[in-house]
Amino acid sequence: MDPISRAYSLAHRSLVRAGPHLKHLYQVHAHMVVTGQHRSTTLLTKLLTLSCMAGCTSAYAHQLFVSVPCKDAFLYTTVIRAMAKSNLPEDALHSYSLMLGSGLAPSSFTLTASIKACADLAMLFVGRAVHSHAVTRGFRSDRFVQAALVAMYGKCGDLITARQVFDEMPEKSVIAWNAMIAGYEQNGLAAEAVVIYDNMEQARVEPDPATMVSVLSACSQLGALDLGERLHDLILKKGIAISLTLGTALIDMYARCGRVHKARAVFDKMQQKNVVAWTAMIAGYGMHGFGLEAVQVFSEMRISETRPNDVTFIAVLSACAHAGLVSHGLDAFKCMQKDYYLKPRAEHQVCMVDMLGRAGHLEEAVQFINTDIQGEVPAAVWTAMLGACKMHNKLELGEEVAEHLLQAEPNNSGHYVLLSNLYAAAGRTDKVEIVRSMMKSRGLKKQPGYSLIEIGNQAHLFCMGDRIHPETMEIHAEMEVLMWKLREVGYIPETDSVLHELEEEEREVAVMFHSEKLAVVYGLMKTSHEKPIRILKNLRMCSDCHTAMKFVSVISEREITIRDKHRFHHFKQGLCSCRDYW
Ligand code: ZN
Numbered sequence: 001m002d003p004i005s006r007a008y009s010l011a012h013r014s015l016v017r018a019g020p021h022l023k024h025l026y027q028v029h030a031h032m033v034v035t036g037q038h039r040s041t042t043l044l045t046k047l048l049t050l051s052c053m054a055g056c057t058s059a060y061a062h063q064l065f066v067s068v069p070c071k072d073a074f075l076y077t078t079v080i081r082a083m084a085k086s087n088l089p090e091d092a093l094h095s096y097s098l099m100l101g102s103g104l105a106p107s108s109f110t111l112t113a114s115i116k117a118c119a120d121l122a123m124l125f126v127g128r129a130v131h132s133h134a135v136t137r138g139f140r141s142d143r144f145v146q147a148a149l150v151a152m153y154g155k156c157g158d159l160i161t162a163r164q165v166f167d168e169m170p171e172k173s174v175i176a177w178n179a180m181i182a183g184y185e186q187n188g189l190a191a192e193a194v195v196i197y198d199n200m201e202q203a204r205v206e207p208d209p210a211t212m213v214s215v216l217s218a219c220s221q222l223g224a225l226d227l228g229e230r231l232h233d234l235i236l237k238k239g240i241a242i243s244l245t246l247g248t249a250l251i252d253m254y255a256r257c258g259r260v261h262k263a264r265a266v267f268d269k270m271q272q273k274n275v276v277a278w279t280a281m282i283a284g285y286g287m288h289g290f291g292l293e294a295v296q297v298f299s300e301m302r303i304s305e306t307r308p309n310d311v312t313f314i315a316v317l318s319a320c321a322h323a324g325l326v327s328h329g330l331d332a333f334k335c336m337q338k339d340y341y342l343k344p345r346a347e348h349q350v351c352m353v354d355m356l357g358r359a360g361h362l363e364e365a366v367q368f369i370n371t372d373i374q375g376e377v378p379a380a381v382w383t384a385m386l387g388a389c390k391m392h393n394k395l396e397l398g399e400e401v402a403e404h405l406l407q408a409e410p411n412n413s414g415h416y417v418l419l420s421n422l423y424a425a426a427g428r429t430d431k432v433e434i435v436r437s438m439m440k441s442r443g444l445k446k447q448p449g450y451s452l453i454e455i456g457n458q459a460h461l462f463c464m465g466d467r468i469h470p471e472t473m474e475i476h477a478e479m480e481v482l483m484w485k486l487r488e489v490g491y492i493p494e495t496d497s498v499l500h501e502l503e504e505e506e507r508e509v510a511v512m513f514h515s516e517k518l519a520v521v522y523g524l525m526k527t528s529h530e531k532p533i534r535i536l537k538n539l540r541m542c543s544d545c546h547t548a549m550k551f552v553s554v555i556s557e558r559e560i561t562i563r564d565k566h567r568f569h570h571f572k573q574g575l576c577s578c579r580d581y582w
């Protein structure tokens with residue numbers, strides 16, 4: 001073997017031995033320079049690919065790339081793929097444009113990797129350009145390119161085009177199905193995600209763990225417990241290993257669907273737990289008002305030496321806020337700064353003010369705002385403070401807070417509603433009128449509330465006072481009967497929580513037709529006696545609905561679970577799990 005060939009094969013062997021380890025790769029590179037092998041296209045391609053896999057910097061990847069003398073399509077493609085896979089999406093796209101500039105033709109692999117890079121950067125504009133390259137170069141029907149396009153459009157939020165490409169695919173791989181499901185789920189269209197999953201089942205395509213994670217997240221959003229449980233059974237039946245991601249998705253699904261004990265069972269069975277899993281469990285307890293359990297899991301987490309992050313602390317603090325555990329919350333807030341050097345963000349400040357305010361420590365809350373928050377006070381902090389003023393009937397302080405809030409966000413209708421409710425609770429109908437006309441002059445409308453109830457496999461949506469549901473007549477008739485029965489056992493409708501825009505008598509009617517009441521009546525009509533009723537509501541429940549549900553749980557002898565914007569309420573035998581602390 002001549003010396004050049006020997007040097008080449010030596011360098012090649014060292015590269016293989018080094019594998020994707022940067023320190024070793026730097027050494028091999030230095031050796032290549034010394035032995036004159038640093039201009040070999042094949043060796044440099046290999047070195048570059050391994051360096052990307054090893055997580056090299058963008059600068060090093062670029063330097064290596066420039067040093068390759070004759071770049072061919074194979075080199076470009078290998079490098080673009082390695083860069084796209086290794087979290088260097090900008091470099092991947094840069095190399096892709098160099099490739100096109102040098103007149104080389106991209107392959108299906110090049111296009112797929114470049115589209116993935118666009119997805120990671122959420123660059124829809126560039127993604128569209130790559131899409132048109134694919135079409136003009138005859139890759140329109142390439143299933144790898146198509147699947148990558150579905151994922152890219154989904155991640156960029158263009159679901160219409162994602163769906164178009166998806167529908168055009170004659171044969172859909174599991175990757176394409178997953179991309180379409182994830183696209184809908186990540187953009188908050190959970191119901192559509194579930195429909196695609198149903199189609200996938202009908203097409204008899206085997207779901208993989210990635211499918212399960214996306215569909216479980218969709219179930220969490222929808223509160224679709226039945227489907228979530230079915231997926232869990234399927235995972236167990238198929239013997240799919242419960243990885244960290246899958247386990248966390250299950251914990252989140254059970255917690256958000258109102259089955260926190262099942263979430264705990266999954267959590268306990270997980271062999272390995274990372275910060276995301278621990279945080280999901282803490283948040284799960286928190287949203288059900290199990291503050292002490294949340295604090296307990298948090299201390300177990302610290303003992304296990306898993307380092308909490310700032311999201312963990314949001315979960316802990318909000319759990320304390322929902323359960324009135326002020327001293328635990330104060331400890332956690334100190335711990336995050338002292339033990340973990342985490343700087344409190346707006347979310348943590350909101351939790352603190354919420355916690356102090358709810359517990360009636362309004363002065364401490366004001367003091368916290370004045371001393372602990374540097375710079376501008378986030379609007380969400382003022383919202384929490386105003387909520388506390390409403391809760392404890394502090395009109396003067398509330399007015400002061402509202403001034404800050406309306407200055408910060410003058411076009412958020414929710415703030416006006418909150419202020420108006422504060423006045424209404426204090427009996428200041430004159431001021432309610434003023435707030436109402438302020439809203440009107442700004443052209444603001446109350447965010448419409450809705451409630452969802454799942455019966456069989458179908459979700460039924462109710463809006464306040466709507467008459468769209470095909471069984472409206474029957475539902476309204478049932479409602480009359482129910483209201484009569486409720487009054488018999490002592491329920492008195494409250495009306496101050498409705499924005500005072502209706503005459504007294506009509507107002508009572510409006511409260512009666514709040515969406516969650518319609519949903520509960522429908523649930524009572526359509527489900528068997530032993531089954532609990534589960535409802536999902538997009539806004540915070542009003543106090544009248546909260547009281548009414550307690551009475552309903554008594555006279556119907558049913559368990560009712562309502563997940564509102566902030567937390568879960570489990571109504572049973574006239575009591576709510578939140579102990580009226582919400
Ligand atoms: Zn209500």
Ligand code: ZN
Pocket residue numbers: 546568569570576577578579580581582
């Ligand atoms: Zn409650």
